[in-house]
Amino acid sequence: MKILVLGGSGFVGYYLAKHFNATSVSAHQKEGYVKLDITNKEEVSEVLNKIKPELIINSAAIADVDLCEKEKETAMLVNGYAVGWLSSLSKEIGAKFVQISTDYVFDGLTGNYTEEDNPNPINEYGKSKLIGEENSLKNDAIVLRIEMPYGINIAKNKNVFFESVINNLKEGKTVNAAVDQIISPTFVEDIPKAVEVLVEKGANGIFHLASKEHFSRFEFVNIIADVFNFDKTFIKPVKLADFKMLAKRPKNTFLNTEKISKLYEIKALRANLEKIKTGMLI
Numbered sequence: 001m002k003i004l005v006l007g008g009s010g011f012v013g014y015y016l017a018k019h020f021n022a023t024s025v026s027a028h029q030k031e032g033y034v035k036l037d038i039t040n041k042e043e044v045s046e047v048l049n050k051i052k053p054e055l056i057i058n059s060a061a062i063a064d065v066d067l068c069e070k071e072k073e074t075a076m077l078v079n080g081y082a083v084g085w086l087s088s089l090s091k092e093i094g095a096k097f098v099q100i101s102t103d104y105v106f107d108g109l110t111g112n113y114t115e116e117d118n119p120n121p122i123n124e125y126g127k128s129k130l131i132g133e134e135n136s137l138k139n140d141a142i143v144l145r146i147e148m149p150y151g152i153n154i155a156k157n158k159n160v161f162f163e164s165v166i167n168n169l170k171e172g173k174t175v176n177a178a179v180d181q182i183i184s185p186t187f188v189e190d191i192p193k194a195v196e197v198l199v200e201k202g203a204n205g206i207f208h209l210a211s212k213e214h215f216s217r218f219e220f221v222n223i224i225a226d227v228f229n230f231d232k233t234f235i236k237p238v239k240l241a242d243f244k245m246l247a248k249r250p251k252n253t254f255l256n257t258e259k260i261s262k263l264y265e266i267k268a269l270r271a272n273l274e275k276i277k278t279g280m281l282i
């Protein structure tokens with residue numbers, strides 16, 4: 001099967017492209033990647049018609065929440081509108097479209113969100129990703145919502161929270177973690193495996209992929225420290241409001257994973273952390 005991964009030079013996209021042995025696409029010219037700016041509709045059409053993939057997985061996005069707040073038109077173009085023409089062109093050429101989305105489509109007032117719950121984003125990133133979801137669903141896509149992916153960023157394109165926790169605790173530096181932000185982080189290695197299962201089953205619509213457990217960021221960092229044997233005194237409990245960030249963050253967006261669990265087995269957080277630790281040879 002010919003598979004195209006958009007955003008293959010990013011944190012999540014790298015894992016998707018590797019797992020599927022796919023043609024990997026980046027926005028910028030880079031060795032090993034097909035260059036494509038998804039906001040350029042003509043270029044998208046040219047590339048899709050030339051490669052003729054049977055499966056297109058879109059992990060390309062502006063995933064920096066504060067940058068989206070600052071540059072909301074660009075965020076909407078990349079995360080929202082471009083997904084419209086990508087998914088409709090996919091349908092036209094007979095390719096299945098998979099859109100990677102986010103828990104930030106929810107307002108975070110209740111947590112335990114199911115696929116049926118109404119989104120209500122509170123920042124520009126969430127608003128733009130919701131438009132991307134709506135556009136893809138019009139074209140029989142799979143929308144896979146993930147939450148704060150954790151794992152090693154092999155693409156090395158940015159700092160990810162998990163790695164900065166590991167690096168800071170290893171060096172005996174303080175890690176401030178919110179006690180009032182509730183999460184259910186997604187193991188990054190689960191994403192391609194779950195996509196594969198959903199595509200094989202001929203699924204359509206929205207699915208939530210996250211850990212089955214939920215906890216505060218503070219608890220999450222403590223569990224990481226436990227597994228990696230780091231000194232926990234460097235972990236400082238703070239409130240979300242203590243971080244001065246441009247965009248508002250939803251407080252409790254833990255995702256209900258019952259739907260996907262019928263098709264894909266989500267392993268416990270500690271087991272995944274042990275797996276990462278073994279791979280890192282720490």
Ligand SMILES: NC(=O)c1ccc[n+]([C@@H]2O[C@H](COP(=O)([O-])OP(=O)(O)OC[C@H]3O[C@@H](n4cnc5c(N)ncnc54)[C@H](OP(=O)(O)O)[C@@H]3O)[C@@H](O)[C@H]2O)c1
Pocket residue numbers: 006007008009010011012013025026027028029036037038039058059060061062063064078100101102103129146147148149157158
């Ligand atoms: N990271 C998170 O915490 C998180 C949480 C929930 C959901 N998600 C979702 O997961 C997906 C992947 O996120 P990520 O963290 O892996 O992102 P990332 O590391 O920031 O990578 C973004 C990717 O998008 C590409 N891209 C950006 N603008 C583009 C454009 N105009 N045309 C083509 N490609 C473009 C980038 O290409 P270049 O390398 O060339 O710039 C890069 O490959 C996104 O849909 C995001 O919304 C992420």
